Amino acid sequence: MVLLFMLAVAAYLILASRAFRSRFGDGVTTQNIIDATIGVMYAIIALYGFLTTIKDTYRIARSFSISWWVFAVITSLKDLIEIIIAATQEYGIEEKCLRVVPLGCDTEAKWMVPLKLVIHVALMVYFGMAIRRYARRLDDRHESILDPPTQLTPLKSEKLEDIEEPLELK
Numbered sequence: 001m002v003l004l005f006m007l008a009v010a011a012y013l014i015l016a017s018r019a020f021r022s023r024f025g026d027g028v029t030t031q032n033i034i035d036a037t038i039g040v041m042y043a044i045i046a047l048y049g050f051l052t053t054i055k056d057t058y059r060i061a062r063s064f065s066i067s068w069w070v071f072a073v074i075t076s077l078k079d080l081i082e083i084i085i086a087a088t089q090e091y092g093i094e095e096k097c098l099r100v101v102p103l104g105c106d107t108e109a110k111w112m113v114p115l116k117l118v119i120h121v122a123l124m125v126y127f128g129m130a131i132r133r134y135a136r137r138l139d140d141r142h143e144s145i146l147d148p149p150t151q152l153t154p155l156k157s158e159k160l161e162d163i164e165e166p167l168e169l170k
Contacts, residue, residue, distance in 0.1 A: 034078065038075060038078060041071060041074070041075075045067065045068065045071050048064050048067060049064060049068075049131075051064075052064040052131075052134075056138065057138065058135065058138040058139045061131070061134055061135035061138045062135045062138075062139070064131060064135070065128070065131045065132050065134075065135045068124075068127070068128050068131050069128055071124075072121075072124035072125070072128055075120070075124070076117070076120065076121050076124065079116070079117045079120060080117065082113075083113055083114065083117060086113065
């Protein structure tokens with residue numbers, strides 16, 4: 001499980017650095033600010049996952065699981081909004097793709113953006129389920145460790161003579 005989190009940390013740090021470098025050649029735009037914010041969120045969630053594996057406590061794992069799902073919803077909604085905006089603009093995804101790849105890419109561009117969203121959501125759900133199972137496993141261990149032991153012997157303050165014997169029935 002630790003290896004899974006370490007791989008997730010590495011992947012999200014790579015994605016965070018890619019998001020920072022992706023569009024800053026255009027100057028400061030709303031899209032650049034959104035990409036930078038998402039990149040910072042990728043870095044924070046990766047470091048939080050790393051902290052979760054190091055600390056190995058239920059409380060941190062549970063809060064990481066919740067923040068992972070919130071992050072998954074935010075990034076998925078961002079990608080979905082980008083698809084909707086690209087589909088409703090005068091020049092669509094094909095024109096943007098033609099600026100980068102002049103040989104033509106209308107069919108590829110139409111399928112790659114939704115495919116990226118589907119893969120992204122599938123990966124976020126998969127890792128979210130793994131994190132949830134990890135937190136649940138820590139919760140089981142958490143309860144067994146912190147439950148008070150059953151007291152079989154009298155307290156030190158009580159003397160054995162002070163303990164009343166049960167009444168005998170006649």
